[in-house]
Amino acid sequence: METHADEVQIACDAFRIYRSGKMDRLHRPARTPAGLDPATGVTSKDVVLDTSTGLSARLFLPDLGARHSNSSKKLPVLIFFHGGAFLIESAVSPLYHGYVASLAAAAGVLAVSVEYRLAPEHPVPAAYDDAWAALLWAAAAQDEWLAEYGDVARLFLAGDSAGGNMVHNVLIRLASSDPAPRIEGAILLHPWFGGNTLVEGEEAAKAKEMTMIWEFACPDAAGGADDPRMNPMARGAPGLENLRCERMLVCSGEKDWAAARDRAYYAAVGASAWRGSAAWLESEGVGHVFFLEKSECAKARELMDRVVEFVAGS
Template sequence: MPMELPAVTDEVAVDCDAFRIYRSGKMDRLCRPARAPTGLDPATGVTTKDVVIDAGTGLSARLFLPARSADPSKNTKLPVLVFFHGGAFLIESAVSPQYHGYVASLAAAAGVLAVSVEYRLAPEHPVPAAYDDAWAALRWAAEAQDEWVAEHGDGARLFLAGDSAGGNMVHNVLIRASFEPAPRVEGAILLHPWFGGNTAVVGEDEAMARDMAVVWECACPGAVGGADDPRMNPMAPGAPGLENLRCERMLVCAGQKDWAAARDRAYYAAVTTSAWRGGASWVESEGEGHVFFLQKPDCANAKELMDRVVAFIAGH
């Protein structure tokens, strides 16, 4: 009689509210956010529309235009802010209600024309697809290949911003700009950026760091050095020097109770002690966790953080 073989199960490696990753590399998305509609947002006065950046790759973006005066002579050109959403390179969207609401509020408060990038997600499109899309979106915005950007945007005042994985993308775009022709970036805003490494830094939760290394390898299979891949660990041996960052100013933000805070502090310290000639500022939100400003945008600390971001864009 043939032997009955035991069923083979795929062990879960990382399990969280938003996704589940298995040892095989398979991933389940456990929530799929709705699509926020475009048009006029009465709460902020911001008008939005979706645009295609590259039909070949499917790269698109949602544009956010703050309210303009009925008198054209009173309308000055707006800084252009290119925004990369978070989600571990695996989930979320520029058009989800959460990110639509945050970027609309930022565009209204800071008076910027925002380009929120709908980049390709892993594991269907492994890293570096997201980095390539971020780079293409920056160049597209700088070249004003849309009527809103051409009419209302000031290409001489270009900013990058992103949260979590999006903050990581900001760093990697700035590094790439040191090796390839790129537009001038006035300022970069890294909101709770996701960095990692194979060896824990001071204050880092080692178990969480191991989980996030698994997440990184799901997003970027075969990453050289695992979590010490220079794209994930900017301080790893062989990583491009931080003096190569191509922006005039930088704002690095973390939550005091954020699992990413220890890495973010280490990154900020490395930038400020490098030979980089730009000006860097640090904001740490007391008692707050990872990207808290998305989950509770009306709390006092979220409003304070928004004020700091607005002041940074204004040059204060």
């Protein structure tokens, strides 16, 4: 019996993936204009980082007047990678513009939200390469805001879902780079990890679906979901002692489909020879990246407060 190329393999609210390799993006968010955000007092602008790849970022500068009494101190620089399964979303969508603006205001950071290339047009590892290039660009203060207001001796990486996965992979890549920027802290918000063997508490059907999405985004994945970029605990993956940051905060939701993997990752980091300090926050009763669309709920405020405390050093 002939296989129909237009058969849908994966369907969700945001996209459809067909057996032929085609993908439909069902939700194309509007582009939020850069500028002053009255709700937070944060000003944003867009910068092209690499003309050859089209890599760009949206920078978020909090209201300096609000911290006038301490205006001589420069701001920590936080590099943010948005989620979306490597396939969808944008640093300039309403969802991520709003979240990163709120984060910059609450934590008092100069945020660099990276507009990395998406699969399938640009298969993974394009996203990882863009994340790496953005880090080096920010660390070199190659922008007037970063040079004037940013403290590049205090670099933070943050990301949600696929973006949290990207944070991990950048931290591992730093171990083989000399010289390498110093990362004070890493914030993994509901990071997307996987594996061919289920971990305790992982739901089989969802794990299978996420493996298919990963293999679609990364056609050259070695071993499917046991590719070290997706499964940091897989045989042959770089040891977690190679993580290059001083502190880490790993967050998940109690009802998050990624929670079991996130707990396993946090436990593995703690059991490794890594010399940094790791903290865990699990938000009760909520699902995957709930804080993006329910940013005003109590659990989202609790999560934001914990991120602010982490950046401040507590």
